[in-house]
Amino acid sequence: MRYLTTPKNAYDTINATISHGINHLETARGYGQSEEFLGRAFAAGLPVPRSQLYITTKIPPTEDADTMNRYIDESLARLNVCYIDCLGIHGINTWEHLELIKNPNGCMQAVWKAIDDGRVKHIGFSTHAPLEVILATINTDFFEFVNLHYYYFFQRNAPAVELAYQKEMGVFIISPSDKGGRLYTPPPTLVKLCHPFSPLEINYRFLLSDSRITTLSVGAGNPDELIKPLQTSDSIHPLTEEEKRVFHTLADYSYQALGNSQCSQCYKCLPCPENINIPEILRLRNLTISYNMKNYGEYRYGMLENSGHWFPGMKGNRCTECGDCLPRCPENLDIPSLLQDTHTRLQGKPGRRLWG
Known part of the structure; x- marks a missing residue:
């Protein structure tokens, strides 16, 4: 959602992302023209074929199946793809949102249909909800992955990470560099305390060393913002003594x-x-x-x-x-x-x- 300054910047960022070896691209219906810009990048050509990439988009819960079905088709058209690897129900943030999901005649009916006909491969949800709502949503057993907030500086959702792991769900951490503390531009006090590591690096290591966590979003706004996270991205070993x-x-x-x-x-x-x-x-x-x-x-x-x-x-x-x-x-x-x-x-x- 942060590469939207111009179509060229979006293409350059997407192209650099794939060139650096990232194979999971995440967008959402609600992120302005993000889906459209990603679709343009596919049309213009990228370093690897579509089959080697995992595309996630996110659509908010709807009150009825017809609306969700239309939204899925619109996302496919904007992305210029015939299937979505991962569809996330975007923002199950309240008990009311959860009730929309649990309605047997509601939006999930369209999601199951999209899975049956191949337009969607996997289904998950993103959330900014209180912990209790997240746990209840995981316990519906509808979903294969969850996008949530969890960082060194915010560990409230640790029980949700554990429950998702126990249910063999993918665990996707939202914006660890920005929502996790604006760690691209840390204050001098924090820099000193984290030495010899950077605050960004130490937060990434907190997450990457946890085998329950599947993936982190980088959220680059331009190609240069890929550099620091990717210096740490392969460091998935347990925490060192230092x-x-x-x-x-x-x-x-x-x-x-x-x-x-x-x-x-x-x-x-x-x-x-x-x-x-x-x-x-x-x-x-x-x-x-x-x-x-x-x-x-x-x-x-x-x-x-x-x-x-x-x-x-x-x-x-x-x-x-x-x-x-x-x-x-x-x-x-x-x-x-x-x-x-x-x-x-x-x-x-x-x-x-x-x-x-």
Whole structure:
């Protein structure tokens, strides 16, 4: 979704991607002209034949089978292909989305038909949902893969990774360099703590060393952005002692920097009567204070109240100090004060999703 500046940049990025040995290209109906630009690249010619590539596109859940069937055909036409290797149901983010999937006469009827007639080879789903929704969706046993958020700096979805692995599903990690911490442009504090590795490299190694994880998205916006991730991409061995030392250093430094204001991310503070995304806000506070990841914190915090179900919840200044969360917090954190503190630190410009 990030190569969309011009058709030429899209082609150059796709061509460089394949030339570097990447064989999995992922797009989505919702990513502007991304499907169309990928289809143009196929028409113009690429370094390897279509049969050597795995193409994933993603389509949101629909209320009826006819709409989904039409969307599948439209994606095939834009991509200039006769079949899609992997179709992801895009954004099963709420219980309501899951109900659409479970409806026997709904959109999945069209998906099964597309599998039967060969237009689609494999079916999965992408999600930005709360953990409980992700686990319930995996447990439908409808899907062969899941796209989700999971990084060193966000490990809430670890149980979903494990459940998917137990069910022999593919596990696809969304945007580890950007959503995982804006690690292309890390702050000096984080660079120093990760030495002799780069923050980008150490996050990739956290994921690549985990045999349960199948693939990571690079999300290159241009050919140059392929270079750093591909320097690490073959490093799938277990963590080295030096890498383990870096992770211990990061954890110790965070503990020292935050002291008794560190949020452990247990999520017991929820639900909030004002629908404030308390754990996520306090996670961003953790990262801002510990590692000076303010740029990332402002980026993610600015998306609250602007991204719907893709990044739900209200900002910290919406707190009414009702106190509902206080007795549920095992660390006895003064949550209302920490929410206001985070808002003061991170209330930059409002953000939005890159597409939508």
